Amino acid sequence: MMVSQFISRLKALIRKETRQMLRDKSNVGVGLALPLVLILLFGYGLSFDVKNSPIAVVLQDNSSAIREVVSGLEGSQYLAPVWVGSMSEAEDLLRAGEVSGIVRIPVDFSVQQGKGNAKIQLIVNGVDSGTASAIEAYVSGAINLALQKRADRLGTATSGAGVTLVQRTWFNEASNSTWFIVPGLIVLIMTLIGAFLTSLLIAREWERGTLESLFVTPVRPLELVISKLAPYMAVGIIDLVFCLLAAKFLFEVPMRGSLLLICFASILYLMVSLLIGLLISGRTKNQFLASQMALILSFMPALMLSGFVFDIRNVPVVIQVISNILPATHFMTLIKTLFLAGNEWSMILKECAILLFYIVLLIVATRKTLVKKLG
Amino acid sequence: MGELTALVGPDGAGKTTFMRVLCGLLKPDSGSVTVLGCDVSKEPQEIQNRISYMPQRFGLYEDLTVRENLDLYADLHGVSKDERAARFERLLKITDLARFTSRPAGNLSGGMKQKLGLACTLVRSPELLLLDEPSVGVDPLSRRDLWQILQQLVEEEKLTVLVSTAYMDEAERCGKVFVLNQGKLLEQGSPASLTKLAKGLTYTVNPKPGIKARDIQARLIDAKDIIIDAVPRGGAVSFIKQKHAEVPQIEKLLNGDHVEPREEELEDAFMMLLREHEDAEGNAESAPTVSSSTAALSSSDQTAASKPVIRVQNLVRKFGDFTAVDSTSFGVGRGEIFGLLGPNGAGKTTTFRMLCGLLPASSGHLEVAGLNLRDARTEARGRIGYVAQKFSLYGNLSVKENLEFFAGAYGLFGKKLKTRVAEVVEQFQLDPRAQSGELPGGYKQRLAMAAGLLHEPEILFLDEPTSGIDPLARRMFWRTITELAQGGVTIIITTHFMEEAEYCDRIAIQDAGKLLALGTPKEVRELAGETYARDMNSAFIGIVEQNRAALKSEAEAKSKQNDGAAA
Numbered sequence: 001m002m003v004s005q006f007i008s009r010l011k012a013l014i015r016k017e018t019r020q021m022l023r024d025k026s027n028v029g030v031g032l033a034l035p036l037v038l039i040l041l042f043g044y045g046l047s048f049d050v051k052n053s054p055i056a057v058v059l060q061d062n063s064s065a066i067r068e069v070v071s072g073l074e075g076s077q078y079l080a081p082v083w084v085g086s087m088s089e090a091e092d093l094l095r096a097g098e099v100s101g102i103v104r105i106p107v108d109f110s111v112q113q114g115k116g117n118a119k120i121q122l123i124v125n126g127v128d129s130g131t132a133s134a135i136e137a138y139v140s141g142a143i144n145l146a147l148q149k150r151a152d153r154l155g156t157a158t159s160g161a162g163v164t165l166v167q168r169t170w171f172n173e174a175s176n177s178t179w180f181i182v183p184g185l186i187v188l189i190m191t192l193i194g195a196f197l198t199s200l201l202i203a204r205e206w207e208r209g210t211l212e213s214l215f216v217t218p219v220r221p222l223e224l225v226i227s228k229l230a231p232y233m234a235v236g237i238i239d240l241v242f243c244l245l246a247a248k249f250l251f252e253v254p255m256r257g258s259l260l261l262i263c264f265a266s267i268l269y270l271m272v273s274l275l276i277g278l279l280i281s282g283r284t285k286n287q288f289l290a291s292q293m294a295l296i297l298s299f300m301p302a303l304m305l306s307g308f309v310f311d312i313r314n315v316p317v318v319i320q321v322i323s324n325i326l327p328a329t330h331f332m333t334l335i336k337t338l339f340l341a342g343n344e345w346s347m348i349l350k351e352c353a354i355l356l357f358y359i360v361l362l363i364v365a366t367r368k369t370l371v372k373k374l375g
Numbered sequence: 376m377g378e379l380t381a382l383v384g385p386d387g388a389g390k391t392t393f394m395r396v397l398c399g400l401l402k403p404d405s406g407s408v409t410v411l412g413c414d415v416s417k418e419p420q421e422i423q424n425r426i427s428y429m430p431q432r433f434g435l436y437e438d439l440t441v442r443e444n445l446d447l448y449a450d451l452h453g454v455s456k457d458e459r460a461a462r463f464e465r466l467l468k469i470t471d472l473a474r475f476t477s478r479p480a481g482n483l484s485g486g487m488k489q490k491l492g493l494a495c496t497l498v499r500s501p502e503l504l505l506l507d508e509p510s511v512g513v514d515p516l517s518r519r520d521l522w523q524i525l526q527q528l529v530e531e532e533k534l535t536v537l538v539s540t541a542y543m544d545e546a547e548r549c550g551k552v553f554v555l556n557q558g559k560l561l562e563q564g565s566p567a568s569l570t571k572l573a574k575g576l577t578y579t580v581n582p583k584p585g586i587k588a589r590d591i592q593a594r595l596i597d598a599k600d601i602i603i604d605a606v607p608r609g610g611a612v613s614f615i616k617q618k619h620a621e622v623p624q625i626e627k628l629l630n631g632d633h634v635e636p637r638e639e640e641l642e643d644a645f646m647m648l649l650r651e652h653e654d655a656e657g658n659a660e661s662a663p664t665v666s667s668s669t670a671a672l673s674s675s676d677q678t679a680a681s682k683p684v685i686r687v688q689n690l691v692r693k694f695g696d697f698t699a700v701d702s703t704s705f706g707v708g709r710g711e712i713f714g715l716l717g718p719n720g721a722g723k724t725t726t727f728r729m730l731c732g733l734l735p736a737s738s739g740h741l742e743v744a745g746l747n748l749r750d751a752r753t754e755a756r757g758r759i760g761y762v763a764q765k766f767s768l769y770g771n772l773s774v775k776e777n778l779e780f781f782a783g784a785y786g787l788f789g790k791k792l793k794t795r796v797a798e799v800v801e802q803f804q805l806d807p808r809a810q811s812g813e814l815p816g817g818y819k820q821r822l823a824m825a826a827g828l829l830h831e832p833e834i835l836f837l838d839e840p841t842s843g844i845d846p847l848a849r850r851m852f853w854r855t856i857t858e859l860a861q862g863g864v865t866i867i868i869t870t871h872f873m874e875e876a877e878y879c880d881r882i883a884i885q886d887a888g889k890l891l892a893l894g895t896p897k898e899v900r901e902l903a904g905e906t907y908a909r910d911m912n913s914a915f916i917g918i919v920e921q922n923r924a925a926l927k928s929e930a931e932a933k934s935k936q937n938d939g940a941a942a
Contacts, residue, residue, distance in 0.1 A: 005453055012450030016439065023438045213434025213495070216398045216505075217451040218424045372419060374400045 009219060013227030017201075021231045030196045031235040035189040039246045042185050052080045053135055056090035056099040059083070061109040065150070069120075070105065072146025078138040100125050101135050103143075182247045183339040184308040186266060187332050189243060191302040193236050194273030199294035201228045202281035202369065212374065221370035225363060229274055236270040247339070257338030261348065265338065268355040269331035273298070275362035276327075282369025302328035307336075330354045377533035379525070381546040383645060384555035385845025386816050390539035391431065393555070394507045397537070398428050411502055427501035431508050433492030437481030441472055441491055444480055449498040458499070466494040469524050485719040486517025493524065506538040510545065512842055514718035515873055515912050516919060522548060541845070543642040544912070552641075554648050557656065561648045566641050573615060573643035576603070578625075578634045581611045588612050589712075589857045589878050591629065596854060598628055604646040604850065607877040608910070610897045615643050649847060684709050684834060684865050685730065690739035692725050699725040701888040702739070707881075709833075712856065712866045714876045717885035718919060723869045724764075724838065726885065730867065731761050731836050744833050757786070760832035764839045766823035770812025774805050774822055778829065785830035799825040803855075817848030824855065828864075835859065837868040841875060853878050873911040886919045887926075 021027050057070060073081045082099055084090045090102045101124040112118040122139050126132040202224075205211040214224070240263065247253040255262065276298050277290075284290040303309065305319060306328035312320055323329045334351040337344055382390050395401040397410055399419025408415045410422045435444055445466070449459050467473040470490040475483065480491060489509060496504060506525075510518045522545065528534050538549070546552045547566045554561040554569070562569060582591045588607040595605035595612060601620035606613055614634075616625060626634055683706035692700040700722045707713045717723045728734040729741060732752040741748040744758040768777050778799060782792045800807050803825045811822060820840055827835060837856075841849045849872070857878065860866055868879070876882045877896050884892040884899065892899045900907075900914040907917025 008453065009451055012447055015450075016436065016443070016447050019443060020436065020438050208437070209430055209432035210434050210436055212400065212430040212432075213428060213492075214451075215400055216423045216426065216428035217448065218420070218453065219451055220420075372400055372423070373402070374395055 005218070006220075006223065010223050010227060013219070013223055014230045017227050018231040021197075021235075027197060027235075031193060031232075032238065034192065034196075035239040035242060038189060038192075039185060039242060039250075042181055042188075043246060043251050053078060053101075053131070053138075054080050054082055054099040055135070055139065056084050056093050056102045057081045058085075058087050058090050058102060058104045060087075060107045061105050063110045065113065066105050066109055068150055069143060069146045070103070072142040072149075073103065073139070075146075076138055076142045079135070079142065094123065094125060097125070100131060101139065103139060182243070182251050182253045183335045184306075184332060186240065186243045186247075186335055187269070187302060187306060187308060187328055189239050190236060190266060190270045190331070191273050191299055191328060193232055193239065193270070194275070194277035195294040195299040196277075196291065197235070198228065198232050198274045198277030199281045199290045199298075200287050202278060203285055203287040203290040204281075206285040207287060211370075215372040215374075221367045221372070222363075224370045225278065225366050228278055229271070232274050233267075233270060236274065237267065240266050240270070253339060255339055256342035257348075258343055261343065262335065262338045265331065265334050265348070265352060265355070268352060268359065269327065269334075272327045272331075272355055272358045272362065275359065275366055279362055279366045279369065282366055298328075301326050305329065306332040308332060327355060327358045377529055378535055378551070379529055379549040380535075380537045380551045380553070381549035382537060382539040382553050382555060383541070383543070383546045384539075384561075385541070385649065385847060387557065387845070388555040389558040390555060391507055392558075394428070394505050394537075394539060397422075397505060398426065399423060425501065426503040426505060427496035428505040429492050429496045429507065429509060431511060433488055435480040435488060435492055435495065438479055440477050440479050441483070442476040444491060444495055445498060448495040452499050454499050462498065466497060469527065470494050471520075486513055486520070489513055489517060489521060490524070493521065497528065500532045500534065502535070504534055504536045506536065508539050508541065510540060510542060512839075512871060514721075514871060515915050516718050518542070518545075519916060543640070543645055546645075547641050554645060556649055556652045559652070561652055562644075569644045570639055570641045571644075573639040573647050575636075575639075576615050576618065576647065577613070577637050577639045577643050578616060578622075579608075579611050579613050579637040580629060580632050580634045583632065587880075589853075590861070591632070592878075593854055593857045594628065595625075596850060598625075601625060601628070603650045604643070606850075606874065608874070609877070609900065613637060615647055646846065653847065682709070683707055684744055685713075685867070686740070686742040687730070688740040690726070690729065690741060691737045692722075692729060692734065693737045698888050700729070700885075703885075703888075703890045705883055705890065705893055707865055707867065709865055710860050710863045711880045712860050712868065712878060714879035714882035715867065715869045715885065716873065716876055716882055716915060720887075721885040722888040723885055725888075727836060727838055727867070727869060731759060732756050733761075757830065758833045760827035760830070760835045762820075762823045762827045762835070762837045762840055764842070766819050768811045768819065768823060768826070770810070772811055773807065774809050774811055774814075775800070775807035777811050777822065778807075778826055781826040782829045787830060795829050795831075799829060816844050817851065820844055820848070820852060821855075824852075828859075832864070834865040834867065837866065839869050839871060841870055841872060849875070873915050876911045876915075884915060884918050886922055889922075891922050892918050 021031075055073065057073065059066060059070065070081075073079050081103075082093070084093065087102075087104060090099070090104070093099045094102055101122060104121040104123070106112075106119060106121065109118050109120070120143060122136065124132045124135050202211075205214070244259075244262070248255065277294050280293050280297065281287075281290045284293060301322070305312070305315075305323045306326055307323070312323045312329065315323070330351045334348065334355075337347055382393065384390055392401060396403055396408055396415060399410075399415045399422050402416055411425055413421045415422060436447070439447065445463055446459075449463075454462065464473075467476065470487075470493070472487065472491060472494065475487070480488060483491060493506070493509065496506075509521060513521070525536060525538075526548065529536060538545070540546060550565065551563065552566055552569055553563045562572070580591060580595075582588050588610055592605045592607045592612045592614075595602045595614050601617050601624055603615040603617055605615075616622075622634060626632060685707040687706070688704045690700055690703045691698065703722075703726065715723050715726060725734065729736050729748075730743060732743070732748050732755055736748070743755045746755040746758070748755055769780070772780065775796065778796045779792065782796055787795055796807075799805075803821045805818070805822060805825060809818075811819065814822065824835075824837075824840070827837075841852060844852065853875065856866055856868070860880075870876070876899075879896060881893065881895055882899055883890055892902050894902065896911060899918070900911065903914035903917035904921075907913045
């Protein structure tokens with residue numbers, strides 16, 4: 001009897017929330033259109049592929065062997081070599097930002113090659129670490145390929161033929177770019193729904209005075225929490241499907257872990273995110289304040305501090321501590337591991353347990369904001 | 376069982392707080408409350424399962440339709456599908472909402488929202504129904520409908536109802552009345568026994584020809600030591616004397632006008648209790664005064680006869696296909712108090728906004744302070760003051776800062792600004808350092824008026840200035856208005872309190888965009904016909920209903936004609 005009443009009240013409340021959600025066109029915009037835009041924008045706009053990047057080439061030793069090696073650069077579709085006469089000229093170009101890197105063949109290259117320890121210097125502009133590492137890879141790839149071809153032709157056994165590429169990154173010594181955009185995007189989009197949609201729900205009922213009459217019915221606080229969660233869970237799951245489809249078919253991100261686990265982990269985090277929005281809503285009782293706070297407390301940290309933009313290993317300890325408190329960070333670790341590394345059970349269990357803990361904590365806290373007390 | 380009980384009291388009397396305690400939404404700091412045999416602090420959910428409660432803001436979901444709102448509350452109260460069909464049909468019939476079941480609640484008029492709010496609390500027959508000021512901001516017609524519904528349900532279903540209200544005519548319909556003020560219970564009893572408290576204290580005086588009732592009223596209400604309350608009514612002035620005051624003493628005050636005893640009413644008893652309590656607490660507000668020579672009984676009639684300061688001819692305003700104001704014409708003379716009355720959605724606010732130059736007219740002629748609003752809107756605005764319905768004040772600025780801002784906005788500066796601000800602070804007895812947001816309702820309203828008068832406008836527009844303000848503060852307000860009118864300021868005012876129309880020189884009643892009546896309160900009452908002439912409230916209902924009935928029969932005749940033609 002008790003249970004059936006609970007179910008029928010819950011159904012009525014969920015129906016009401018769903019209708020309200022569907023009638024407000026801005027919900028469809030933020031819930032479905034914005035995630036799609038983000039996927040396309042971040043997926044394509046934030047690409048690290050380098051095409052026709054200008055590279056200054058300084059030939060201080062001008063033997064035919066050298067030219068053969070360096071000509072490999074011209075063959076690459078990613079690089080556009082600019083031949084310059086002196087190192088200082090090349091440095092000026094780099095400083096002016098007209099080239100993204102310098103390839104320098106030292107005076108004694110041919111001599112040293114004979115001894116098997118020839119060196120080629122590569123300097124890249126590290127202001128944009130992503131581009132820097134890409135160029136680094138393309139240059140070394142192009143040179144190695146040329147050396148390999150030459151070695152094949154000459155019948156030398158060892159590849160590389162005793163050439164070492166000595167590379168330096170200017171302006172950003174510790175270049176480290178481990179960006180995994182698409183998995184990160186799932187974190188961002190799951191956070192978005194919580195921050196922008198559920199943060200309005202309880203506050204709106206306080207502002208419009210509807211909660212007061214809802215309170216004087218057999219409704220229980222927990223029913224209110226669940227009913228407000230349910231329709232937005234559905235929206236979040238649709239967004240998750242968007243993300244996974246885009247990851248697989250548009251961006252061809254590897255999915256090394258199981259799809260089931262990826263979905264499970266995402267739904268756990270979706271609940272955390274929605275509950276954070278609800279909690280803020282219930283605490284502030286004011287729609288404007290709630291949406292601002294959700295942006296500052298939930299969305300911005302998820303964007304900046306979860307490891308999406310900056311690698312958290314490189315930030316000060318204080319920020320690391322804050323970052324570790326954020327549920328977004330744990331989900332970020334989880335989803336990146338699942339996508340790129342596979343089923344690492346010990347870490348998956350640990351992070352899932354943390355997310356579950358947050359869910360319980362947030363449900364208890366949100367339920368408290370809906371306890372039938374005014375004033 | 377099967378009883379109506381009223382909770383009456385001014386703003387801040389504790390009516391809403393008390394209701395919330397009964398619902399278990401607020402915990403009493405001390406003492407205990409038992410509702411339907413349950414302690415509110417121990418078993419609030421049990422009470423919430425059995426009662427129904429309509430908060431002041433109705434608790435409707437504006438984006439859900441009428442039907443969906445009803446369904447939601449029926450589901451929450453566990454009303455079965457079979458019971459629901461019959462119940463809804465009946466509720467929709469008595470609330471006259473059957474035509475609108477698929478309309479979103481947000482698109483209903485104020486009166487309809489209120490009826491829907493009530494219907495939602497009645498999806499099942501509750502053991503106790505609590506209604507918190509269901510009639511605030513609702514026009515007299517909707518108010519009457521609501522009470523008809525309530526009384527019908529009380530009779531048929533033996534419903535027990537507790538209703539809080541600021542209207543005495545509503546309290547009179549209840550079996551028992553509790554009078555609250557500032558959180559204290561002043562008195563309780565049946566309306567009849569409460570009314571007896573004012574026995575022998577109530578009188579009426581007819582002003583001499585050429586003297587305005589409101590000027591007499593002003594003189595009486597200023598004499599606080601012998602007069603408890605005075606209001607203009609039907610061209611005369613009804614007043615309550617202090618117990619110790621002698622009739623000759625009052626007649627002397629009125630320059631020998633003869634006063635006659637009249638039958639006491641519940642309202643008299645209520646005002647008496649409030650005054651006694653306020654005096655005992657020592658926080659009676661004194662009326663702000665324009666000049667020290669209060670209430671000069673001028674017999675010169677400088678109003679209607681003089682050249683009009685507002686002229687409206689064939690004014691029309693359309694919003695798309697909808698005609699909000701339809702060929703309306705009237706004029707207002709200098710120093711006149713002109714009241715604009717009408718049910719919700721009658722076109723009052725639209726007319727008002729056009730007069731203030733906030734909204735352009737679709738067609739017609741509009742002249743304010745001798746300026747045509749079509750081509751001299753900005754200039755005209757400099758000559759008018761406007762007090763909006765929700766007093767546009769900055770809550771986190773002090774009284775002085777608010778006034779300085781508005782003075783600046785009206786183009787005052789330097790010394791002129793300082794003196795005007797100081798003058799209105801003095802005139803309205805405001806504390807310049809008080810934070811505006813924390814002022815009680817009556818003071819907020821004073822501040823809003825002070826702000827509207829900074830640039831010494833010729834015309835002052837007030838849009839429902841007395842909504843949500845308690846009766847004592849309302850008396851003060853009208854005292855100030857009569858002063859201003861004596862000083863030559865023209866006042867245009869809208870109100871939901873029909874008895875306040877008695878303060879006006881002339882009133883206009885609007886419905887569905889049309890001007891139905893225009894004249895002095897007495898003329899309007901007479902126009903309404905004998906059955907309705909009892910008081911302003913019923914006169915208003917009479918005029919609006921007669922018009923609506925006429926329109927309906929006209930439409931029916933027309934459709935019959937068409938049918939005939941078709942056949």
